[in-house]
Amino acid sequence: MTPRYLINFDLSSLERKYSDFLVVGSGIAGLYTSLKLLDKGIVTILTKNKLKESSTEYAQGGIAVALGNEDSPRLHMEDTLKAGANFCDRQAVEVLATEGPGCVEELIELGTKFDKIEGKYKTTLEAAHQRPRILHAQGDATGAEIERALSEKVIKENKIQIKENIFVIDILTKDNFCYGVMVWDNNDQKIKAYLAKATIFASGGAGQLYSNTTNPEVATGDGIAAAFRGGAKVTDLEFIQFHPTALFYPGSPKFLISEAVRGEGAILKDIKGEPFMAFYHPDKELAPRDIVARAIFLQMKKNKTNYVYLDATQIKQKFSKRFPNIYKKCLSLGINPEKDYIPVAPASHYTMGGIKTDLWGKTNLFNLYACGECTSTGVHGANRLASNSLLEGLVFGKRIAQIIATESKLLNSIKLEDLKLSAHLSRxxxxxxxxxxxxxxxxxxxxxxxxxxxxxxxxxxxxxxxxxxxxxxxxxxxxxxxxxxxxxxxxxxxxxxxxxxxxxxxxxxxxxxxxxxxxxxxxxxxxxx
Ligand SMILES: Cc1cc2nc3c(=O)[nH]c(=O)nc-3n(C[C@H](O)[C@H](O)[C@H](O)COP(=O)(O)OP(=O)(O)OC[C@H]3O[C@@H](n4cnc5c(N)ncnc54)[C@H](O)[C@@H]3O)c2cc1C
Structure with missing residues (x-):
């Protein structure tokens, strides 16, 4: 049985820090939300490692968005609903697809440089998308480029305080109100309380639940677990997305081989070099992720191997140009994707479930909001459509800032100084x-x-x-x-x-x-x- 608080404490004896808004996490969702909030008050970003350390930093393939005449939010919506296996929240998907283009345009204004060809944005196709609608940066370093642009902006803002190496342990609640968080400050090794009128969790997913994962070490689902202990509803947690193609190399952390590699024409082959996806789905390599991951898993079982091959030797674009980071990583392990098959196996990749929020990022606790991978907004259903998660962080982060603006009267009436809280369990x-x-x-x-x-x-x-x-x-x-x-x-x-x-x-x-x-x-x- 999980206790309400992980540690014993008495708020009256803890060092307290105050701000208007607390944002937990510095991936795309946390950074973008902070920028949207700064005209409403002082924002403090708490993050347990360095500012950039997040899943966002490692995102490769890109961000899905319906721009241009050949695509439309309606088509993007259709694809998202279909991939979600009849389990998405239709309204949430509509919000994502229709508000996505505006947010991505703003991301560009904030300095993100997506790849272009002859002055126009380059877009690629990924599995289960009807249109090539994936914007990418530096080939396969989209997340790093987004983190670069957003972190440069937040660092410059006086109204945003960045606190690195702060581990958020629990949310502080009383009578269904969230007043902030209790943290372990790794800089001076002390427990402290950060109190605020509104707390926004953007703390990412829980890929580290599994031994094979594409996620960084920080992805331990802390925010979901802490919010749940504090009384927030969590939902859809059985839906964990396994990415079909992580680089298989014994002793090396699982490095993602982006879906976009299959989008550009790479073929999955078994250990004997035979293509096999046609036996599992008419869309073959571009079938939804869950189908491709299971097909690989079954193929590995059948051939009693720990991997299958991804053959990218025939793709139209030069691999080293289109996927420079994947190319570099493979080459460092002695695999040349332009000549050799890449050994791949599935790995846990994305947490579809999480803190239950409404269309405005509100949880069932007053003053606790959440956005990004730590949430379950309903946009992903039972299976996230590739490249929709970066977009989700933007769209729902922006909505939180909008709703907070309308709730400022209530938020301003909160008396943080008078709060009394403690926990004493025998341990x-x-x-x-x-x-x-x-x-x-x-x-x-x-x-x-x-x-x-x-x-x-x-x-x-x-x-x-x-x-x-x-x-x-x-x-x-x-x-x-x-x-x-x-x-x-x-x-x-x-x-x-x-x-x-x-x-x-x-x-x-x-x-x-x-x-x-x-x-x-x-x-x-x-x-x-
Ligand atoms: C290898 C890889 C490739 C991917 N490629 C794509 C892609 O191409 N397109 C796409 O749309 N999606 C992709 N994804 C998924 C996408 O990157 C994530 O879903 C998205 O970046 C999540 O953003 P976020 O801001 O919600 O969380 P994150 O970016 O994970 O950020 C979470 C933040 O919370 C902090 N944190 C966590 N716990 C605590 C705590 N206890 N205290 C304080 N801070 C805490 C972390 O340190 C981190 O800063 C990929 C994911 C991976 C791992």
Missing amino acids: KKDKIYNPLKLRKELQNLMWNRVGIIRQANDLKEAKNKIKEWQSVVFSAELTTPLEFELANLLGLAELVTNSALLREESRGAHYRLDFPQKDDQHWKKHIIY
Whole structure:
């Protein structure tokens, strides 16, 4: 059983910091929201590592947006709904597709340089998109370019304070109001309270739940876990997207081979060099992600291998020009994508579920808002359409700033100075576990039992093991970021596993071997905790 607060504290004895708005996270969602808020008050960005360290920084393929005459928000909407396996929130998708172009134009005004050809933006095709609508930067470094542009802007703004190496542990709540967060300040190794009229979580996903992941180390789902402990509703957590093609190289972290490589014509081949996607879907390599990931997984099982090949030797554009970073990475491992097949395997990639928000980024707690990958806005349904997540961070971040402007009267009436809060649970001083080792065991358990293909026995086994580990971890004091992350991962693992066990059907990224069909009659509904 997860405790309400991870640590014992008494607010009256903690150092307190005040601002108008707290933004937790410095990926696309956090940085863009901060810029949209700065004309409304002082913004403090809290981030647990360096400013740029985020999933955003590693995004490769690009950002999906309907620009130009050959495309339209309606077509983008159609594709998103279809990929989402009849499970998206239609209104949220409409907001995403129609407000997306304006946000991307603003991103460009803020200094993001997308690739151009003869003065026009270059767009590429990705799986399950009817049109080539993916804007990209420096070939395959879109996220890094967006982070560069946005972080340069926030650093220049006097009304935005950036606090690096601040680990947000829990939200501080009383009577359904969120007053801010409790943090571990890694700069001076102290617990502190950051209080604000509104708190915005933009803390990213939980790819680190799995041993094979494309996500950076920071993606431990802290914000989702903390919001849940504080009483925020979370939903759709069984829907974890596994990316079909992460570079397979033993001992090397899983490096993403962007969907855009298949968009440019690369072919998946089995270990004998035979193409196989035609056996699984008429759209072959450009079928929705969940289908391609499962096809690769099954092919690997069939051939008893840990990988398949991606053959990019025939693509129209020169690989080293179109995908310079992927090219460099492959070459560093002795693979030349212009001549060799690239060994690839699926890896966890995106958390479709998260903190439940409405169309304005509002959670069920007053003064707590959320945007980006830590949320479940309903735009991704059971399976995110490629390159929609960067866009989601922009669109819903902007909406939070808009709604906060209309709620300023209420927010200004909040008295932060008078807040009294504390937590005192009896906890042992000594720990009988190694947090790093347990994190790895948990990641392996999730990969093997709650992964791409699931079934009741495996899920029950995982559920019992997670409970056992929780009782060990939560009975002792938690004192370091590594332990806080482990606690968050264990809390989320429980929710993901329970949801996956409950959902007795297969839909989008959630595939049950014992319930292989989609069951709209019983399961066209969301699991909310
Ligand atoms: C390798 C890779 C490639 C991708 N390619 C694409 C793509 O081409 N197109 C696309 O649309 N999407 C892509 N995605 C997905 C996309 O990058 C993410 O969904 C998106 O960037 C999420 O943005 P965000 O701002 O919500 O979160 P993030 O960018 O993950 O930022 C989260 C922030 O929260 C901070 N944080 C987390 N926990 C805490 C805590 N406890 N205390 C303080 N701070 C905390 C983190 O340090 C980080 O700064 C890719 C993802 C990966 C991993």
